[in-house]
Amino acid sequence: MKTTGNTILITGGATGIGLALAEAFLKAGNEVVICGRRTQRLLEAQSRLPEVHIKTCDVADAAERQALFDWTVANFRRLNILVNNAGIQRPLDFANNAVDLLNAGDAEVAINLQAPIQLSALFIPHLRTQAAAAIVNITSVLGFIPLATVPVYCATKAALHSFSWALRHQLRETSVKVFEVAPPVVDTELQAGVRSQKGSTAQGISPQVVAEATLQALAHDHYETAIGAARFLRWGARLAPQQLFKRINA
Numbered sequence: 001m002k003t004t005g006n007t008i009l010i011t012g013g014a015t016g017i018g019l020a021l022a023e024a025f026l027k028a029g030n031e032v033v034i035c036g037r038r039t040q041r042l043l044e045a046q047s048r049l050p051e052v053h054i055k056t057c058d059v060a061d062a063a064e065r066q067a068l069f070d071w072t073v074a075n076f077r078r079l080n081i082l083v084n085n086a087g088i089q090r091p092l093d094f095a096n097n098a099v100d101l102l103n104a105g106d107a108e109v110a111i112n113l114q115a116p117i118q119l120s121a122l123f124i125p126h127l128r129t130q131a132a133a134a135i136v137n138i139t140s141v142l143g144f145i146p147l148a149t150v151p152v153y154c155a156t157k158a159a160l161h162s163f164s165w166a167l168r169h170q171l172r173e174t175s176v177k178v179f180e181v182a183p184p185v186v187d188t189e190l191q192a193g194v195r196s197q198k199g200s201t202a203q204g205i206s207p208q209v210v211a212e213a214t215l216q217a218l219a220h221d222h223y224e225t226a227i228g229a230a231r232f233l234r235w236g237a238r239l240a241p242q243q244l245f246k247r248i249n250a
């Protein structure tokens with residue numbers, strides 16, 4: 001599909017991969033709307049990218065999702081791409097009081113999985129009115145092989161991979177293409193807590209590399225794209241899952 005002249009909503013677009021996507025899509029000649037919970041971060045993104053449109057929204061909240069949909073289609077009738085990018089990652093130890101941790105703070109299932117499913121359902125009728133449209137789901141290499149310290153995160157990404165596959169099939173006769181982009185470790189705010197907990201200094205690839213690969217995937221109708229090391233890990237997860245699991249969880 002073409003990567004210029006689109007109108008695009010990116011969830012979680014104020015930082016990291018979402019912000020890099022916003023920048024790359026704007027540079028390529030698209031109209032871009034970003035949303036997130038922290039208005040201050042959205043304003044910072046807008047001062048860096050003056051053409052970007054911003055909307056404060058918690059995509060885990062049903063009423064806020066509906067408000068986001070109503071506002072977006074009212075103001076951007078030509079919206080034709082939804083990028084489900086917002087996500088969080090939490091270390092959770094089920095051998096050590098996971099109930100308390102699960103009940104405290106943000107819910108990964110609601111943000112990483114339920115929100116993309118609900119937003120897809122909300123936006124598909126509108127997207128189908130556009131001559132060419134797309135849903136882009138940002139999954140992860142950890143959907144192929146789990147990192148045991150972040151078990152729920154990995155489960156949400158594996159589920160989003162499965163959902164993307166099925167959704168692509170259901171929409172195959174419509175104008176809506178469904179893309180999945182699975183990055184490896186990326187240098188963003190997402191994993192900072194987990195990395196420092198592990199004493200790791202590896203920062204991963206830059207969000208700009210993910211954005212470039214995403215635009216390439218759209219341009220060439222590559223519906224499932226694993227980026228960089230994620231490509232090898234995807235194959236490794238199929239060929240030698242136990243060895244790979246041991247290695248990344250050593």
Ligand SMILES: NC(=O)c1ccc[n+]([C@@H]2O[C@H](COP(=O)([O-])OP(=O)(O)OC[C@H]3O[C@@H](n4cnc5c(N)ncnc54)[C@H](OP(=O)(O)O)[C@@H]3O)[C@@H](O)[C@H]2O)c1
Pocket residue numbers: 011012013014015016017018035036037038039041057058059060084085086087088111138139140141182183184185186187188189190191204207
């Ligand atoms: N970094 C990696 O290594 C990596 C690897 C593979 C996949 N990914 C995926 O890439 C996506 C983007 O993550 P990132 O690495 O760019 O991390 P990030 O910089 O932390 O970005 C995540 C964004 O999501 C937003 N967000 C979180 N919860 C939200 C909610 N309930 N409603 C609306 N927005 C919400 C955050 O903004 P607010 O907090 O202001 O809402 C933030 O802007 C995620 O889906 C992540 O799983 C990341």
